[in-house]
Amino acid sequence: MGKRKKLIRIYSEPAGGWGALKATGEALAIQGVAVSGAKTLLQMNQPQGFDCPGCAWPDPKHTSSFEFCENGAKAVAWEATAKRCTPEFFAAHSVSELTAWDDYDLEMAGRLTHPMAYDAASDRYLPIEWDDAFALIAKHLNALDHPDQADFYTSGRASNEAAFLYQVFVREFGTNNFPDCSNMCHEATSVGLPQSIGVGKGTVLLEDFEHADAIFIFGQNPGTNSPRMMSDLHSASRRGAKIVSFNPFRERALERFASPQDPVEMATLGFTPISTFLYQVHVGGDVAAIKGMMKAIVEADDAALAADLPRVLDIEFIEGHTHGIDALLADLRATTWDAIVHQSGLSRDDITNAAQIYMNAKNAILVYGMGLTQHHRGTENVQQIANLALLRGNIGREGAGICPVRGHSNVQGNRTVGITEKTSPQLIEGIERAFGFTPPSGHGHDVIATIESMMRGDAKVFIALGGNFAAAIPDWVRVQAAIRKLDLTVHIATKLNRSHLVHGRDALILPCLGRTEIDIQAEGPQSITVEDSMSMVHASAGRNEPASPYLRSEPAIVAGIARATLGEASRVPWEHLVANYDRIRDAIETVFPMFQAYNERIRVPGGFHLASTARERIWATPTGRANFLVFKGLEENPYHDDPDALWLTTMRSHDQYNTTLYSHSDRYRGVFGQRDVLFMNPRELKKRNLHPGERVDIVALATDGIERIVRSFKVIEYSLPDGCCGAYYPEVNPLVPLYAFDPQSRTPSYKSVPVKVRRAAAVGPDSATRAVVIQHEVDHHA
Numbered sequence: 001m002g003k004r005k006k007l008i009r010i011y012s013e014p015a016g017g018w019g020a021l022k023a024t025g026e027a028l029a030i031q032g033v034a035v036s037g038a039k040t041l042l043q044m045n046q047p048q049g050f051d052c053p054g055c056a057w058p059d060p061k062h063t064s065s066f067e068f069c070e071n072g073a074k075a076v077a078w079e080a081t082a083k084r085c086t087p088e089f090f091a092a093h094s095v096s097e098l099t100a101w102d103d104y105d106l107e108m109a110g111r112l113t114h115p116m117a118y119d120a121a122s123d124r125y126l127p128i129e130w131d132d133a134f135a136l137i138a139k140h141l142n143a144l145d146h147p148d149q150a151d152f153y154t155s156g157r158a159s160n161e162a163a164f165l166y167q168v169f170v171r172e173f174g175t176n177n178f179p180d181c182s183n184m185c186h187e188a189t190s191v192g193l194p195q196s197i198g199v200g201k202g203t204v205l206l207e208d209f210e211h212a213d214a215i216f217i218f219g220q221n222p223g224t225n226s227p228r229m230m231s232d233l234h235s236a237s238r239r240g241a242k243i244v245s246f247n248p249f250r251e252r253a254l255e256r257f258a259s260p261q262d263p264v265e266m267a268t269l270g271f272t273p274i275s276t277f278l279y280q281v282h283v284g285g286d287v288a289a290i291k292g293m294m295k296a297i298v299e300a301d302d303a304a305l306a307a308d309l310p311r312v313l314d315i316e317f318i319e320g321h322t323h324g325i326d327a328l329l330a331d332l333r334a335t336t337w338d339a340i341v342h343q344s345g346l347s348r349d350d351i352t353n354a355a356q357i358y359m360n361a362k363n364a365i366l367v368y369g370m371g372l373t374q375h376h377r378g379t380e381n382v383q384q385i386a387n388l389a390l391l392r393g394n395i396g397r398e399g400a401g402i403c404p405v406r407g408h409s410n411v412q413g414n415r416t417v418g419i420t421e422k423t424s425p426q427l428i429e430g431i432e433r434a435f436g437f438t439p440p441s442g443h444g445h446d447v448i449a450t451i452e453s454m455m456r457g458d459a460k461v462f463i464a465l466g467g468n469f470a471a472a473i474p475d476w477v478r479v480q481a482a483i484r485k486l487d488l489t490v491h492i493a494t495k496l497n498r499s500h501l502v503h504g505r506d507a508l509i510l511p512c513l514g515r516t517e518i519d520i521q522a523e524g525p526q527s528i529t530v531e532d533s534m535s536m537v538h539a540s541a542g543r544n545e546p547a548s549p550y551l552r553s554e555p556a557i558v559a560g561i562a563r564a565t566l567g568e569a570s571r572v573p574w575e576h577l578v579a580n581y582d583r584i585r586d587a588i589e590t591v592f593p594m595f596q597a598y599n600e601r602i603r604v605p606g607g608f609h610l611a612s613t614a615r616e617r618i619w620a621t622p623t624g625r626a627n628f629l630v631f632k633g634l635e636e637n638p639y640h641d642d643p644d645a646l647w648l649t650t651m652r653s654h655d656q657y658n659t660t661l662y663s664h665s666d667r668y669r670g671v672f673g674q675r676d677v678l679f680m681n682p683r684e685l686k687k688r689n690l691h692p693g694e695r696v697d698i699v700a701l702a703t704d705g706i707e708r709i710v711r712s713f714k715v716i717e718y719s720l721p722d723g724c725c726g727a728y729y730p731e732v733n734p735l736v737p738l739y740a741f742d743p744q745s746r747t748p749s750y751k752s753v754p755v756k757v758r759r760a761a762a763v764g765p766d767s768a769t770r771a772v773v774i775q776h777e778v779d780h781h782a
């Protein structure tokens, strides 16, 4: 574990550059994969290689030479690690002991090598045979009063093949309970965009970035979370496209970037400026900023009309393709600049300037991430992006469109192949057509409903295809107590994590192959397929020897569980499908006709694009048109009246992949060796008579009477708008009340938590102590 050197300093270098190369080398060295790791990296995103297990940003045609990406390299190094988490490891450490470990140290134990089952007598995980593990799952599932007492979680790394088999199994078993990571991520996109434009995905392709005159980035941190996007932004900036960012943080990569592939920048320590303007919008102030931009556009259009100049609004598009402009215009005219400025934290000049750049651009792309979706009104936030695009017809033509940047590398594909708690008639008919059974209709549980069912004591079994549910969810101190009351928890995983320790009476850890590894089934080596953020579907095949001979592929594990649970009566030929994944793809094609010629098309380098109606200006909405949807008012959040309140946003450091920590540092924000920090601006510190480096307790301003506190966070002086603060996920998730979610998409409000800070009560500085204290405190008040 070792002692970490803690340091706070201003990071003055550009993002990327030599710092990124150095960090990549260090990541490979930490995981002991220096030589084979480098070889592994060369296969990443190659036509015959594997898809990067990191983010969902596409690769140019998927055929280019090796694209350098620091965080992609880390994702690979963490999977291709030389470290192993063996039965000996579990014999040496009880579950109670491991529970006190830091999340970083848990994953540093290495790749899981054997199926393991929890033994209460010794408080340890002990090895179990695969068939016995499947039988144990079957016993629990078949003993339920109703299939809805089980919940089946998916994290977005699973392949299309694994995710498809999983949903078919769960539906044949009899439930639509599919909580998935998307429920905590881009659900606001999946719910919001269909109402606006008839599809729940983005409308741009990578090529569009070469033709955009302006790119707007709302609440997304590409230098850390989709670093391959930096090469597109880098070239856009160089050819003179304007880039405008809205972010409470001055994220370094949004300011300036040195491309490790640019020999001149590397040799001269030069860089390329990225954002022409970076507006530090108030946490939760985006809707005000976007409405302000739209108001400025309407004012400019009024002026143009009066002066008999060309219109600013794309009237032809609006008349030919949209619905609802009058209501939008009326709302914008009724919204005052004072209110917009107050709520957004930006000046009228700044907003008008951003609007001017947008109006000057023939083609504009609107990019957004979690800074927009993870809010109480996330769905409506997303719809304002659509409104802004529609005003100037910036959709369905080259160089223009909406670009939600997805999270996990295959989260979008998981949805496409049927991981959804909302069952459509098409899905039901498709499954009937392919397998001859009728799946349950109606809606199952999403993440919030799953948690509610656990808290009520209705849920009995929780099965997870990847992920780290118990750490990624809101309010985890409270929810973990409910998870511990389940009859069975099952985790299909590559690495040990918190969720494996927060377990039911019976518990299994089932180790699976990762994307970098060779997958051999009865009929030979297999490849899987994934869909990226721009709806490109392509094949991926690992080349590394599996981390252990006992691993099974995710499709094989799902098939094993399915056969044991459903027996010979199942209508699905599980073993036959798994023997050759081409058959799984044929079945996907039968259920979802948009995958026509699936197996042929993935054999073409680069794969294929899943058609998007909005991109063709076909509007699959109830009105048959693209809809302008009005956001009433400007308030992101209902409780905004406490003068002492701060709005806490929670985000990722540069050295983490969701709950997986690569280190305790966050290079671009100048934080080293620590994560228990709270970013605040100098004025807010002064107001509270706090000095940088002092420790505070953060208290959630909740309305349910439960006290939520995390203790002893170090305050750091940072450039942020007044009234805001920021901290890392998942450490502060206990502050996010379960009830705080967007009522439409039910995405948790991770990016706007009202809190107060107070000088810390004296507790030890290490995070393990702090977690225990929170648990105690919350339990005490619950």
Ligand SMILES: Nc1nc2c(c(=O)[nH]1)N[C@H]1C(S)=C(S)[C@@H](COP(=O)(O)OP(=O)(O)OC[C@H]3O[C@@H](n4cnc5c(=O)[nH]c(N)nc54)[C@H](O)[C@@H]3O)O[C@H]1N2
Pocket: 054, 055, 056, 071, 185, 218, 219, 220, 221, 222, 224, 225, 226, 246, 247, 248, 249, 251, 281, 282, 283, 284, 285, 286, 368, 369, 370, 371, 372, 405, 406, 407, 408, 649, 650, 651, 652, 654, 656, 657, 658, 659, 751
């Ligand atoms: N290396 C790496 N890559 C990843 C991930 C990872 O953890 N590590 N996670 C993957 C996943 S699942 C996802 S969903 C994506 C996440 O990628 P992002 O969407 O970039 O996620 P975050 O870091 O949570 O937050 C994004 C930005 O929102 C800003 N922000 C916070 N609150 C607000 C607000 O109210 N308004 C605005 N405008 N901005 C705000 C933050 O300052 C931050 O810069 O990345 C994926 N890729």
Ligand SMILES: Nc1nc2c(c(=O)[nH]1)N[C@H]1C(S)=C(S)[C@@H](COP(=O)(O)OP(=O)(O)OC[C@H]3O[C@@H](n4cnc5c(=O)[nH]c(N)nc54)[C@H](O)[C@@H]3O)O[C@H]1N2
Pocket: 107, 155, 156, 157, 158, 181, 182, 184, 185, 186, 370, 374, 407, 408, 465, 466, 467, 468, 469, 472, 473, 492, 493, 494, 495, 496, 497, 512, 513, 514, 515, 554, 650, 651, 652, 657, 658, 659, 660, 729, 730, 732, 733, 736, 750
């Ligand atoms: N406060 C706050 N909370 C958040 C967020 C936030 O911004 N703020 N973001 C939310 C978002 S956007 C998301 S997507 C969720 C993420 O939630 P999850 O997707 O549940 O979490 P991850 O941390 O990505 O899961 C990591 C684990 O996945 C397993 N794993 C890795 N690779 C594989 C594989 O190939 N197969 C299998 N079976 N398992 C594998 C490993 O065991 C690893 O420990 O968190 C959400 N929670």
Ligand SMILES: [Mo]
Pocket: 181, 184, 185, 186, 406, 407, 408
């Ligand atoms: Mo995500």
